[in-house]
Amino acid sequence: xxxxxxxxxxxxxxxxxxxxxxxxxxxxxxxxxxxxxxxxxxxxxxxxxxxxxxxxxxxxxxxxxxxxxxxxxxxxxxxxxxxxxxxxxxxxxxxxxxxxxxxxxxxxxxxxxxxxxxxxxxxxxxxxxxxxxxxxxxxxxxxxxxxxxxxxxxxxxxxxxxxxxxxxxxxxxxxxx
Numbered sequence: 001x002x003x004x005x006x007x008x009x010x011x012x013x014x015x016x017x018x019x020x021x022x023x024x025x026x027x028x029x030x031x032x033x034x035x036x037x038x039x040x041x042x043x044x045x046x047x048x049x050x051x052x053x054x055x056x057x058x059x060x061x062x063x064x065x066x067x068x069x070x071x072x073x074x075x076x077x078x079x080x081x082x083x084x085x086x087x088x089x090x091x092x093x094x095x096x097x098x099x100x101x102x103x104x105x106x107x108x109x110x111x112x113x114x115x116x117x118x119x120x121x122x123x124x125x126x127x128x129x130x131x132x133x134x135x136x137x138x139x140x141x142x143x144x145x146x147x148x149x150x151x152x153x154x155x156x157x158x159x160x161x162x163x164x165x166x167x168x169x170x171x172x173x174x175x176x177x
Contacts (some may be wrong), residue, residue: 030076033106033157037166039065039098039117041148043124061098062148062169066091066118069102075111106159116152117167121145124171146171 039062074085092102094117104113123144148169155163 030105030107031159032103033111033113033159034101034103034162035069035113035115035155035157035165036099036101036162037164039067039094039100039167039169041169041171043171059168061096062094062117062120062167063096063098065094065098065100065120065169067094067100067102067115067167068118069104069113069115071104071111071113073105075109076105076107078109104157106157106161108159110156110158113155113157114152115155115165117150117169119147119149119169121147148172 040059041062042060043058044056068089068091070087070089072085073088074080077085088105090102090104092100094100102115104111124146148171150167150169153165153167155165157163
């Protein structure tokens with residue numbers, strides 16, 4: 001009986017001693033942060049007002065555009081090492097009003113997020129024209145397969161934080177028939 005109790009005691013001690021050590025680089029409980037905003041597309045048109053020709057900008061909601069946000073998963077770790085960490089990508093699609101909302105992983109330590117709507121192509125008709133003998137004539141011009149794009153924005157978020165990030169995608173006005 002003493003041998004059984006002794007054996008059980010030795011096994012219990014061995015199991016406690018073999019318990020997996022906690023990681024030296026823990027990831028705290030991951031929460032979320034939110035980025036939301038308005039994405040619009042813009043085209044410019046030449047407009048005649050008397051004898052003055054000016055460029056005006058026409059804005060419209062950018063519908064069904066994919067907006068991407070990415071973080072370095074290193075930002076989710078309390079004490080990051082010099083190792084390479086994977087990027088985490090999050091996406092959303094704009095609604096009919098050009099609005100989007102993306103939830104990204106975040107924690108108590110600030111997370112750096114890069115956000116960018118993806119470029120898209122579409123046809124549009126814009127006002128353009130020419131001046132002949134000092135008179136400007138406005139013409140409807142079809143721009144085929146024009147690329148609408150913008151640059152990325154970098155923002156910093158903490159857990160449960162909400163930030164607004166709006167974008168304007170400009171047309172390149174190059175026909176790609």
